[in-house]
Amino acid sequence: MIVEASAPGKVILFGEHSVVYKGSAIVLAINKRARVFAEKRNDDRIFMDSEDLGYSGFFIGDEYHPVKGAPWRGRSLTAVNLVSRKTMEKLGVQSGLNLKLRSEIPSAVGLGSSAAICVATAAAIDGLFEGKLSREEICALAYEGEKVIHGRPSGVDNNVSTFGGVLKYEGGVGFEKIILDESPCFVIGNTKQKRSTGRMVQIVSELRQRNQSIVDEIIETLGSISETGLSYLLKHDYKHLGELMDICHGLLTSLGVSTPMLDKLVHASRESGAMGAKLTGAGGGGCMIALVDEERMAAVEEAIRIAGGSPMRVDVSYEGVKTRRVD
Amino acid sequence: MIVEASAPGKVILFGEHSVVYKGSAIVLAINKRARVFAEKRNDDRIFMDSEDLGYSGFFIGDEYHPVKGAPWRGRSLTAVNLVSRKTMEKLGVQSGLNLKLRSEIPSAVGLGSSAAICVATAAAIDGLFEGKLSREEICALAYEGEKVIHGRPSGVDNNVSTFGGVLKYEGGVGFEKIILDESPCFVIGNTKQKRSTGRMVQIVSELRQRNQSIVDEIIETLGSISETGLSYLLKHDYKHLGELMDICHGLLTSLGVSTPMLDKLVHASRESGAMGAKLTGAGGGGCMIALVDEERMAAVEEAIRIAGGSPMRVDVSYEGVKTRRVD
Numbered sequence: 001m002i003v004e005a006s007a008p009g010k011v012i013l014f015g016e017h018s019v020v021y022k023g024s025a026i027v028l029a030i031n032k033r034a035r036v037f038a039e040k041r042n043d044d045r046i047f048m049d050s051e052d053l054g055y056s057g058f059f060i061g062d063e064y065h066p067v068k069g070a071p072w073r074g075r076s077l078t079a080v081n082l083v084s085r086k087t088m089e090k091l092g093v094q095s096g097l098n099l100k101l102r103s104e105i106p107s108a109v110g111l112g113s114s115a116a117i118c119v120a121t122a123a124a125i126d127g128l129f130e131g132k133l134s135r136e137e138i139c140a141l142a143y144e145g146e147k148v149i150h151g152r153p154s155g156v157d158n159n160v161s162t163f164g165g166v167l168k169y170e171g172g173v174g175f176e177k178i179i180l181d182e183s184p185c186f187v188i189g190n191t192k193q194k195r196s197t198g199r200m201v202q203i204v205s206e207l208r209q210r211n212q213s214i215v216d217e218i219i220e221t222l223g224s225i226s227e228t229g230l231s232y233l234l235k236h237d238y239k240h241l242g243e244l245m246d247i248c249h250g251l252l253t254s255l256g257v258s259t260p261m262l263d264k265l266v267h268a269s270r271e272s273g274a275m276g277a278k279l280t281g282a283g284g285g286g287c288m289i290a291l292v293d294e295e296r297m298a299a300v301e302e303a304i305r306i307a308g309g310s311p312m313r314v315d316v317s318y319e320g321v322k323t324r325r326v327d
Numbered sequence: 328m329i330v331e332a333s334a335p336g337k338v339i340l341f342g343e344h345s346v347v348y349k350g351s352a353i354v355l356a357i358n359k360r361a362r363v364f365a366e367k368r369n370d371d372r373i374f375m376d377s378e379d380l381g382y383s384g385f386f387i388g389d390e391y392h393p394v395k396g397a398p399w400r401g402r403s404l405t406a407v408n409l410v411s412r413k414t415m416e417k418l419g420v421q422s423g424l425n426l427k428l429r430s431e432i433p434s435a436v437g438l439g440s441s442a443a444i445c446v447a448t449a450a451a452i453d454g455l456f457e458g459k460l461s462r463e464e465i466c467a468l469a470y471e472g473e474k475v476i477h478g479r480p481s482g483v484d485n486n487v488s489t490f491g492g493v494l495k496y497e498g499g500v501g502f503e504k505i506i507l508d509e510s511p512c513f514v515i516g517n518t519k520q521k522r523s524t525g526r527m528v529q530i531v532s533e534l535r536q537r538n539q540s541i542v543d544e545i546i547e548t549l550g551s552i553s554e555t556g557l558s559y560l561l562k563h564d565y566k567h568l569g570e571l572m573d574i575c576h577g578l579l580t581s582l583g584v585s586t587p588m589l590d591k592l593v594h595a596s597r598e599s600g601a602m603g604a605k606l607t608g609a610g611g612g613g614c615m616i617a618l619v620d621e622e623r624m625a626a627v628e629e630a631i632r633i634a635g636g637s638p639m640r641v642d643v644s645y646e647g648v649k650t651r652r653v654d
Binding site for chain 1: 540541574575578581582
């Protein structure tokens with residue numbers, strides 16, 4: 001029996017960086033998914049075939065044995081191994097596994113690829129053993145994997161990937177599900193420059209140490225933008241939502257997390273008709289997001305491509321993690 | 328007899344836009360000057376030869392008669408005519424004049440070219456008639472010309488051009504002279520895109536109408552940056568001064584007054600070793616300013632040139648308006 005589980009990636013609309021200190025972040029699940037196909041093995045190996053990450057190999061316990069690609073045991077695979085073992089532990093089963101990992105979500109650019117893989121891993125294994133884990137339990141298992149990859153992640157990515165839709169996250173407070181009766185269209189522009197979220201958080205923290213009151217004022221304003229932006233999203237006021245995205249990009253720039261390439265893609269999007277554009281996620285590379293009317297979609301995608309980025313149209317996805325038996 | 332007067336241009340270090348609402352601006356006189364050569368004529372015409380503006384012609388009263396260039400009576404020439412007549416009125420004299428206007432200050436890019444021309448005009452005519460106008464009186468006469476060009480100018484440009492050095496300007500409060508015992512070096516990058524200060528002020532005002540509390544928070548932060556930036560300037564702490572310039576650029580970007588070209592020149596400067604860089608003046612074109620160590624000067628100038636801008640090294644000039652008899 002093969003069980004497939006899939007889970008969505010995410011994009012941050014507002015609140016990156018500022019949420020570390022104050023206020024909320026608005027995060028959207030997107031219609032780009034990671035898929036994990038799981039089947040049992042007769043030994044105790046957990047074999048992983050990850051086309052997207054460019055390697056395959058297996059774990060015996062915590063020990064990685066490469067079959068293809070780097071002999072280096074990537075943190076992503078370690079995370080998947082951990083989630084697999086913790087999921088089986090939770091289910092009270094023991095088995096070897098074949099896991100095929102596939103993803104439409106570009107990795108290491110702030111779109112929640114690793115969380116989606118972890119969520120789908122837990123769900124696929126749950127399905128394989130006909131378990132009855134709740135979504136909350138799957139989310140918590142995925143979080144164990146996220147900790148391997150990101151150190152002290154906020155939990156935003158595994159939550160939005162598990163439940164789908166729109167989440168408002170407030171540090172130290174928790175998550176609130178936001179229901180929209182209509183969602184705008186976005187184009188994501190990928191700079192293809194990978195970066196570490198932790199490193200970017202560190203850069204802002206150091207800037208704040210040197211300029212505390214000024215950086216605190218900027219963080220405060222980013223918090224106001226999250227709140228106001230959410231109200232525009234709920235009212236379908238995309239003109240003003242776009243304008244807030246532009247303002248937000250400037251403030252993130254002032255925190256030193258934009259790059260020439262991100263700025264270039266942001267300008268290209270605006271000039272080709274986006275209603276607003278900003279970097280999304282930690283910055284320092286990664287992606288930007290543009291709010292775009294249906295009829296300007298092709299023009300904005302083309303402008304991003306010409307400017308050297310990789311465009312990807314995304315819609316908000318209300319479909320969280322889901323599981324199906326393949327054979 | 329020919330009398331030459333010259334007066335410096337200026338660059339805004341901090342406080343553009345925000346000073347319209349709150350807080351202070353820090354403005355530096357630069358070692359690029361406008362020159363006016365004045366001599367008497369035997370008729371009542373005021374003849375102007377303005378190589379830089381690309382036209383020459385004369386006024387009889389308020390009526391412009393072109394000799395070379397556009398038949399259009401440029402506001403700059405109208406301003407010079409007004410300053411000339413008001414200066415003679417103040418001196419209690421009447422005469423025709425030949426005025427030769429020359430300037431090292433690029434016009435219409437926020438470097439105070441028109442104010443420097445007006446200041447030099449008043450001073451040259453004062454010198455020609457061996458008047459004894461005070462600097463304050465010359466400054467006030469130049470302001471009459473500035474009003475013709477800019478509508479309701481702050482008075483920053485004519486003040487800094489008259490007195491030289493560094494001024495702290497606070498709207499509704501006035502000017503404070505700042506004495507530095509050491510000044511940093513700057514490179515100005517000119518996008519060569521002319522823009523109207525009034526139009527850019529209008530753009531910010533409209534953005535504020537739509538997003539008042541958020542824009543007010545940004546303006547507040549820009550005010551804090553002016554104060555902190557001045558303290559770094561006084562302490563010669565250029566590392567932190569540069570960092571504040573970077574933060575300030577992001578905030579001005581969030582107000583919608585940067586352009587792709589300004590961002591490009593700012594990035595090029597930083598990447599080639601500037602300690603900090605920001606747009607200066609109203610934005611929407613015009614210039615950016617980079618804080619640069621002596622040894623990185625050539626690299627930054629070259630980077631600005633490659634990025635499509637026109638670089639200009641400037642130092643703070645303590646020499647305000649000055650007058651000399653030429654023959």
